[in-house]
Amino acid sequence: MKQFAAFTKKEILEQLRTGRLLILIIIFCLFGIMNPAIAKMTPWMMEMMSEQLAESGMAITTVDVDALTSWVQFFKNMPMALIVFLILFSGIFTTEYQKGTLINVVTKGLKRWKIFVSKESVMMIIWTLGCLTCYGITFGYNAYFWDNSVVHNVFFSAVCFYLFGLWLISVLGLASVFCNSAGSVMLALGAAFGASYLLGLFPAVKEYVPSYLLQAPNLLTGNVDVGDYLWSVLILLALIVMQSIFSVVVFNKKNL
Amino acid sequence: MINVNILEISHVSKSFGSNKVIKDLCFTVPEHSVFGFVGQNGAGKTTTMKMALGLLRADSGEILVNNEKVCFGENAANRFIGYLPDVPEFYSFMTPAEYLQMCGQIAGMNREDAKEKSWQLLELVGLGSVKKRIRGFSRGMRQRLGIAQALMNSPKLLICDEPTSALDPVGRKEILDILHSVKEHTTVLFSTHILSDVERICDRIAFLHEGSIALNGTLDEIRGVRRSERIEIEFFRSEDAQRFSGLYEGCIQTEAAKVVISPGGRGMTSVMEMLLQNNISVQRLEQLEPTLEDLFLEVVQN
Numbered sequence: 335m336k337q338f339a340a341f342t343k344k345e346i347l348e349q350l351r352t353g354r355l356l357i358l359i360i361i362f363c364l365f366g367i368m369n370p371a372i373a374k375m376t377p378w379m380m381e382m383m384s385e386q387l388a389e390s391g392m393a394i395t396t397v398d399v400d401a402l403t404s405w406v407q408f409f410k411n412m413p414m415a416l417i418v419f420l421i422l423f424s425g426i427f428t429t430e431y432q433k434g435t436l437i438n439v440v441t442k443g444l445k446r447w448k449i450f451v452s453k454e455s456v457m458m459i460i461w462t463l464g465c466l467t468c469y470g471i472t473f474g475y476n477a478y479f480w481d482n483s484v485v486h487n488v489f490f491s492a493v494c495f496y497l498f499g500l501w502l503i504s505v506l507g508l509a510s511v512f513c514n515s516a517g518s519v520m521l522a523l524g525a526a527f528g529a530s531y532l533l534g535l536f537p538a539v540k541e542y543v544p545s546y547l548l549q550a551p552n553l554l555t556g557n558v559d560v561g562d563y564l565w566s567v568l569i570l571l572a573l574i575v576m577q578s579i580f581s582v583v584v585f586n587k588k589n590l
Numbered sequence: 591m592i593n594v595n596i597l598e599i600s601h602v603s604k605s606f607g608s609n610k611v612i613k614d615l616c617f618t619v620p621e622h623s624v625f626g627f628v629g630q631n632g633a634g635k636t637t638t639m640k641m642a643l644g645l646l647r648a649d650s651g652e653i654l655v656n657n658e659k660v661c662f663g664e665n666a667a668n669r670f671i672g673y674l675p676d677v678p679e680f681y682s683f684m685t686p687a688e689y690l691q692m693c694g695q696i697a698g699m700n701r702e703d704a705k706e707k708s709w710q711l712l713e714l715v716g717l718g719s720v721k722k723r724i725r726g727f728s729r730g731m732r733q734r735l736g737i738a739q740a741l742m743n744s745p746k747l748l749i750c751d752e753p754t755s756a757l758d759p760v761g762r763k764e765i766l767d768i769l770h771s772v773k774e775h776t777t778v779l780f781s782t783h784i785l786s787d788v789e790r791i792c793d794r795i796a797f798l799h800e801g802s803i804a805l806n807g808t809l810d811e812i813r814g815v816r817r818s819e820r821i822e823i824e825f826f827r828s829e830d831a832q833r834f835s836g837l838y839e840g841c842i843q844t845e846a847a848k849v850v851i852s853p854g855g856r857g858m859t860s861v862m863e864m865l866l867q868n869n870i871s872v873q874r875l876e877q878l879e880p881t882l883e884d885l886f887l888e889v890v891q892n
Contacts, residue, residue, distance in 0.1 A: 340695035344681060351683040433679040441643050441673040442696045442743055446664055587663045590645060 338448045341439065345456040354422050355460065361418055362464040365411045366471025370479060373404035401480040402554060405488055408472050409495065409551040415468065416499050420506060423457050424519045427510035436590045447582045454507045454578065458500060465496045486556035494550035494563055497570055501544045502527070504574045508581045511588060544570045594621045595654075596670075596747045596777045597642060602651030604637055611637050613801040615651070619747070619779050619794070624769065626788035627781040628882075629798035630890060635781035636676065638798070639749050643673055656746055669697075672745035672776070676752045678736030682725035686717050686735050689724060690742055697743035704742075711738040715768055730761035737768055741776070748772065750780040754787050766791050785882040795882075797889050804889040812885060821858060823865075824848045824874040834870055850878070 349355040377397045387393075430436045440446065469492050476482050502523060509522035530545040540546060546566040552558045597619040604612040611634045619625045629635050640646040642653050644665025653660040655667040680689055687708055694704025712718045715734040727735065733753060740748055750769065754762040762784075769778050770791045782788060788795055788809075795812055797805040805812055825831045828846040835841045835849060838861075842850045853861055858877065865872060 336698065336700070337696050340692050344684070344692050347688075348681065348683055434675060434677070435679045435681060437645065437673070437675055438678070438680070438693070438739055439696055440645075441668050441671060442693050442739075443666075443669045443698070444696045 337444050338452060341444060341448060342452045342456065345452055349456065349460065357422065358419065358460060358464055359467070361415055362468045363471060365408075365415050366468040367475070369407040369411060369472045370404045370475035372407050373399045374479060376403065399480075400484055401476040401482050402485050404472060404476050404480070405485050405554055406551065408468070409491065412465075412468065412495055413548075415464065416502065419461060419464065419499070420502060420523055421520065423503075423506060424523070425516035426453055426457065427507075428514055428516050428519060431514050431590060434590070440590060446586050446588075450507065450511075450578075450582050450585050454503065457503045457506070461499050461503060462496070465492070465499065485554050487550075487553035487560055490560055490563075491550040491553050494547040494567065497567060498544055498547045501570050501574055504577045504581075508577045511581045511584045541565055542569050544573065595619060596621045596656055597779065598652075598654040599638070599642070600652050600654075602638070602641060602653060603649045604634075604641060604646065605649055611801055612641075612648075615798075615802055617796050617803050617806055619777060621746075621777050622773065623794050624773055624778045624792045625780070626792035626795040627779060627798060628783065628785065628788055628795055628886065629781070630783060633798045634801045635798055636751055639673075639751055639779075639781060642749065643668060643671060669743065670746045672740030672743060672748045674733075674736040674740045674748070674750040674753055676755070678732055678739075680724045680732070680735065680739075683723060685723050686712060686720055686738070689735070690738055693739050693742040699743075707742060708738075711741055714738065714741075714771070716764065730757055730764070733757060733761070733765055734768070737765065741772060745776055748776045748778045748780075750778065752781055752783070754782060754784060762787065785886060789882055797886065799889050805885065812882075813879060820850055820852050820878040821861060822848065822850050822874075822876045822878050823861070823872055824876075826871060826873050830870050830872075833868070834865070837864065837868060847873075 376399050380397050436449065439449070473482065482488065505523055505526045506519060509519045509526075513519045513522060527545065530543045534540045534543045534545050541562065542565050544566065547563060547570065550563055553560060553563075595618040599618070600616050602612055602615045603610070615634075615638060627635055627638070637646060641648045642655065642660060644660050644662050644667070647662040656670045658667040658670070660667050684692070687705075690708030690711060691701070691704045694707055695701065699707065709718070712720075715738045717731065717734055717738065720731070724732070724735065733756075737750070737753070740750070748769075753769070754765050757765065766787060769780065772778065780792075792809060794808050795806070796803050822844075823831075823834070825834070825847045831843055831847045831849055835843050838849075838851055840852060844850050851861065858875075862875070
């Protein structure tokens with residue numbers, strides 16, 4: 335435990351001192367504010383453009399915005415935050431391989447699984463806090479401007495996206511065990527997402543792949559049942575556990 | 591006194607693809623010695639050291655550290671070892687004290703002990719007053735911090751991979767002094783191709799050539815291998831040197847009035863006899879001590 339705590343302390347210090355944490359706080363807060371802001375500004379923007387649109391023959395009626403508009407915006411913006419998050423952390427393992435900094439701690443007797451679990455936990459905790467921040471800010475503004483109760487299953491939908499993020503973080507860990515550069519880790523992440531997306535095109539399996547959770551915002555209107563996403567959530571959780579175990583096994587024999 | 595070996599390498603081989611880097615390597619490092627591991631660049635020194643640390647997998651053979659078998663990957667025997675890589679890299683966002691304290695806690699010390707030990711070691715390596723982060727460190731400072739981190743777990747064996755190669759003479763002296771000063775508490779195995787460093791602090795040496803040990807022993811034993819082989823004679827006049835060259839078979843004239851001979855079984859007295867018979871007076875007659883450089887070149891060229 336002492337070893338794990340010491341290494342995790344270093345990981346957190348790294349995120350603080352390299353400014354990575356600051357960038358992520360800014361991004362999550364910014365997106366949190368942008369969601370209701372964009373929704374709030376939509377009628378005003380429409381009005382600005384209505385004259386031009388009228389000239390081209392389009393008639394603009396009054397646009398109604400409510401909490402749903404803001405939440406839809408939330409689910410549009412979060413993938414962007416996830417991409418930035420993954421890019422920022424793509425080198426969390428590979429930079430250490432390239433510099434050889436892990437050699438010192440491993441030769442001090444630090445168990446390799448502790449390195450892996452520490453890094454993955456730090457990423458997952460920051461992702462969790464980031465999602466909570468963004469969700470909290472959007473939720474707060476929405477409650478102030480409109481009424482959150484018109485939107486259905488918003489928390490569950492957000493959890494689905496959050497879990498999808500956790501899955502990609504675990505893919506990042508797995509890819510980092512095999513790859514030696516941040517670029518190849520990003521490629522592997524792209525490939526994992528692509529594979530999940532392509533599998534999702536087959537009706538027989540589409541409800542079981544992780545990327546199915548990206549369609550969870552369909553729940554917001556209340557027309558879809560939450561139970562439809564249950565299998566996908568369970569499979570995703572199982573995948574995270576299996577990927578992490580497999581990563582540790584491979585990491586134990588990796589040339590550092 | 592029982593001679594305990596802290597490191598035993600027996601019949602170890604290692605290939606990278608078709609390139610066989612280490613061939614049936616065998617040697618031992620006795621406790622409380624400073625062991626110089628000498629070889630050209632690419633001779634396999636770093637590979638051997640990394641195998642002893644479990645950072646590389648040996649194709650065959652066995653490595654024991656303090657009588658415990660080394661395993662590739664998760665290597666429990668690492669608790670006996672302190673390692674200084676050839677280019678030590680640290681977390682540049684930390685201060686040296688923070689880094690050492692982390693190392694100490696990883697090695698199993700509690701926070702207070704780690705703090706105290708790290709200050710002691712920073713004083714030892716001359717970084718006690720440095721407060722800035724590692725990012726701004728020079729090569730020499732990194733090397734010194736490297737030694738401090740390697741000593742953090744009070745290792746039985748300190749493995750240093752070319753600790754002085756990239757340093758200026760002052761930096762080299764400082765590092766060698768530090769290595770010499772820790773000899774009391776730990777065994778030092780250090781690789782190098784700088785022979786003067788070996789002569790300065792080592793008491794045992796192994797020459798690694800093309801993946802196997804070409805020479806191995808104490809400094810005196812190794813020098814003794816070629817002792818009494820060569821004699822240098824300096825004459826007063828160059829004519830004497832030329833005359834003597836004509837008389838003595840296998841004589842090499844190194845300078846106008848200087849020759850080197852290898853009398854073999856005939857010994858020095860036969861040379862003196864010949865000088866006396868021919869009435870040649872000499873300024874100096876000296877049994878040449880083979881330098882490590884000579885030995886190294888001989889090993890490499892054969």
